Amino acid sequence: MIEQKVVTPEQLFFEAEREEQFITGSEAIREAIKSANVDMAISYPITPQSESMHLVGDIFAEGYIKEYFRGENEFAVMSSVAGAAMAGVRVFTATGGPGTLRAFEMFPTWSGSRLPIVCAFMTRGINSPLTIQPDTLEMAYMLDTGMLMLHAENGQDLYDMVLKAFVIAEKPDVHVPVGVFADGFFVTHTRDKVNIAPADMKLPSYNPNCAPVPAMDMETVPFRQMRDPFVMKSNFISYAAHASWQQEILAAAERARKYIDSLLGGLIEVENEDADILIIASGTAVSQSREAIQQAKSEGLSVGLVKIKSLRPFPTEQIRRLAAKAKAVIIPEFNRVGWLCREVKTAVDDTTKVVGAPRVFGGMTMPPQLIVDEIRRCANE
């Protein structure tokens, strides 16, 4: 193994001197995992994720990770990752698009088993027709798995979120899996400046003794339920246990808010919040919005921006408060269904001011001009 100095998360995230590198999102994953003190990583290729886990394989060869192998498909990978986490080691994997759906049964299983797995999702379109291009549709399916969900805008976010995800996931009062989402190609294949902490520093190792549930043991509750599941009893206690267990997972996600606040600086980032028109977005739709806001400014239009970094837990209260002051709320999205628009509509008091547009999908780029069109329309109403 490579010699690295164990430092506190705060030292690694906030104090260590960083080096500016011109790298892709996939390379940002490699750099994050170098410092994440990961015990085990399991991979299965799918564009646009393949390079990320390929690069993680390279650093396994260099001695940054104890164990690495390729699974037989995404479902097998996510199951193997669950096994490793149950046994008490820190694991990492990544997938995207159809791979996410192929593995889907495992995501609520991870949450239900209170496994602090970190998985990166490099989003792409879902079949059919077949596409490898960016589209955030898969995130709609992930919203109710019990996993925490962070959405990266760029390579810098991806690097920081992956590292911080381990710390958040492993807090004893949280201890649920975290998905870090990045838009395929727009982040994974885009070369940009990313500030990286020194690779000779790493996070403290995972301490499975701090888990709220014991490492898997067939004789100890609750994991005895694997051998002796609630369903076999089919009595009142078993149903009540199941119901309260699910509530506890939602409560765990709620308890993550304070850690997201302290480590990521909040679930949202807001610019110019007093503007009449507000754009609410996540991922690279935020970047396109920044460009649109600059153009609108040159036309004398003042527009605010809310970047959502955490989708689970969702910043419900903040969104409700911000939207209350605005005349119109524009939600640009890289998917057909408009899942972020739905989320925002459940949070705000007056849904009539929410504009679910523009939506660009199937792998196309969102021209900032389309967002400017919506801004002009709202300004003229």
Next chain:
Amino acid sequence: MSKKTSIRMSGLGGQGVVTAAHILGNAAFKDGLVSTVNPFFGAEKRLAPAESYVRIDTQSIYERGEVLFPNVIMIFHPHVITMGKCYTMPFFDGLQENGIIIANSEEVPQLGDDDLAKLARLNAKLYYFSATQVALDVGGTELASNMAMLGALLGVKPLVSSKSMKEALMERFGGGRFVASGTTAALDDELKGKYEKISELIEQNMEVMEAAGSAVKEFVI
């Protein structure tokens, strides 16, 4: 005021469109400019359409994905024009006023009267030359065609310094840090096999770039 230059490179899989963008963007980064680079392609295979995009500015660049409104369009193969092997139709869709087109083509690129009229209205400049021939004559391999295209670009519009260009080339081919996909790695190996030493590869490619800069011809629209 933003001085952003947006470049769209359209070519065919295997021609080095992605590599050219990477080297140009990295050179801009080394010159202290702000740059983002990203490729777009479908299933990775030779001769399939492949595009890459380079944005260079003196201030932060937020916009992601395809360059929809380019200042410069680089056409690596005539099929981009004649067979629609690109992600926009026509290939110069979105070209900005006073925009530049550089085509790897022995002949004047085949453009209809309508297209020429549109380009004239944009006050566009059209340059062409056989990048492939320059690569063969000077570099000894057509695999250097993408370097010839970069040379032509710098001949027409000196966006980055030749010193940074050389450093970026060195980093791409000289070090062990670059990870390429299987097909790109195979082409890298073939390219490296053409030269005795990496230093020779770098020098020859720099010469290809220089020769291309003076080989490019303007077609007056």
